[in-house]
Amino acid sequence: MAKLNLENKWILITGASGGLGKSIARYLAQNEKANLVLSARRIEQLQQLKEEIETSSNSKVLYIQTDLSKRDDVEKLFHEAVKIADIDAIINNAGITYYGLTDINHFETFETIIDVNMKALMWLTLRFLEYFKEKGNGAILNITSEAGLIPTPYQTVYSASKHAAQVFTEAIRAENRKSGVIISSFAPGGIATEMLTKSGLDKKHGMDSPFNMNPDVVARLAVKSFKKKKFISVPGFLNKLTVCVARFLPRRFIAFSSERVYRPL
Ligand SMILES: NC(=O)c1ccc[n+]([C@@H]2O[C@H](COP(=O)([O-])OP(=O)(O)OC[C@H]3O[C@@H](n4cnc5c(N)ncnc54)[C@H](OP(=O)(O)O)[C@@H]3O)[C@@H](O)[C@H]2O)c1
Numbered sequence: 001m002a003k004l005n006l007e008n009k010w011i012l013i014t015g016a017s018g019g020l021g022k023s024i025a026r027y028l029a030q031n032e033k034a035n036l037v038l039s040a041r042r043i044e045q046l047q048q049l050k051e052e053i054e055t056s057s058n059s060k061v062l063y064i065q066t067d068l069s070k071r072d073d074v075e076k077l078f079h080e081a082v083k084i085a086d087i088d089a090i091i092n093n094a095g096i097t098y099y100g101l102t103d104i105n106h107f108e109t110f111e112t113i114i115d116v117n118m119k120a121l122m123w124l125t126l127r128f129l130e131y132f133k134e135k136g137n138g139a140i141l142n143i144t145s146e147a148g149l150i151p152t153p154y155q156t157v158y159s160a161s162k163h164a165a166q167v168f169t170e171a172i173r174a175e176n177r178k179s180g181v182i183i184s185s186f187a188p189g190g191i192a193t194e195m196l197t198k199s200g201l202d203k204k205h206g207m208d209s210p211f212n213m214n215p216d217v218v219a220r221l222a223v224k225s226f227k228k229k230k231f232i233s234v235p236g237f238l239n240k241l242t243v244c245v246a247r248f249l250p251r252r253f254i255a256f257s258s259e260r261v262y263r264p265l
Pocket residue numbers: 014015016017018019020021039040041042043066067068069092093094095096116143144145146147187188189190191192193194195196198
């Protein structure tokens with residue numbers, strides 16, 4: 001199978017204001033010579049990243065401020081993106097978590113997690129799929145998580161949202177395998193990003209813990225697997241091993257072991 005060529009292609013990246021999305025944006029510009037449409041809520045970060053990338057590479061960078069928890073914004077993102085650039089690929093990277101005991105008092109937060117991690121990702125996947133089919137080509141990369149492959153206590157709704165995103169992506173790829181549109185998923189384990197400090201997960205597994213990979217390394221592996229049109233890719237030996245071993249163990253054992261790994265201090 002020929003590899004995806006991303007040179008001079010326009011790629012929309014959600015959640016590009018920080019963490020993995022920012023690292024993917026830098027990698028795509030510097031190593032793949034791709035042009036980028038960046039999106040997130042924090043516009044100053046997007047402006048700064050645009051300036052940084054345009055000074056350090058020949059890539060063109062545009063950005064759109066979007067709140068993916070708002071349905072109108074999600075639709076606006078699609079329409080604005082295809083108006084300002086000839087989009088060839090989208091990376092659905094934006095994601096949020098909540099770390100702690102799952103109780104009813106946090107249900108509003110859980111709804112936002114579902115809106116961003118599931119609904120926005122699914123809507124953008126389907127909308128761009130239709131757009132790319134009309135165009136005759138295109139590619140979609142959905143960033144899921146190891147937490148979508150393994151039940152993750154104390155991040156239950158996040159884990160469920162990522163599981164939904166994972167199986168949705170796999171099933172959509174199967175439905176569209178002859179469409180000419182590439183649909184891939186990438187399921188990282190821990191990454192040392194703001195997600196850990198914002199959620200408090202860093203108190204359990206510090207940023208420098210072997211559980212957490214460097215975002216620049218993960219970004220390189222994400223782009224590499226996307227170019228290879230991988231059905232699903234899990235970065236890092238430890239994560240690959242965990243996911244592989246988990247397949248053969250009783251689900252109850254996996255969930256209980258995972259509870260011990262993530263139990264708050
Ligand atoms: N970090 C990990 O350990 C880990 C592990 C496995 C998978 N992942 C996945 O990797 C992806 C990137 O995560 P990360 O670690 O880079 O997280 P991060 O550092 O917290 O960055 C999340 C990005 O998503 C954006 N975002 C959050 N809420 C948004 C909203 N309502 N509307 C639009 N954009 C929003 C943020 O931008 P604004 O705040 O500016 O909107 C930011 O750019 C996520 O899908 C995550 O689930 C992360």
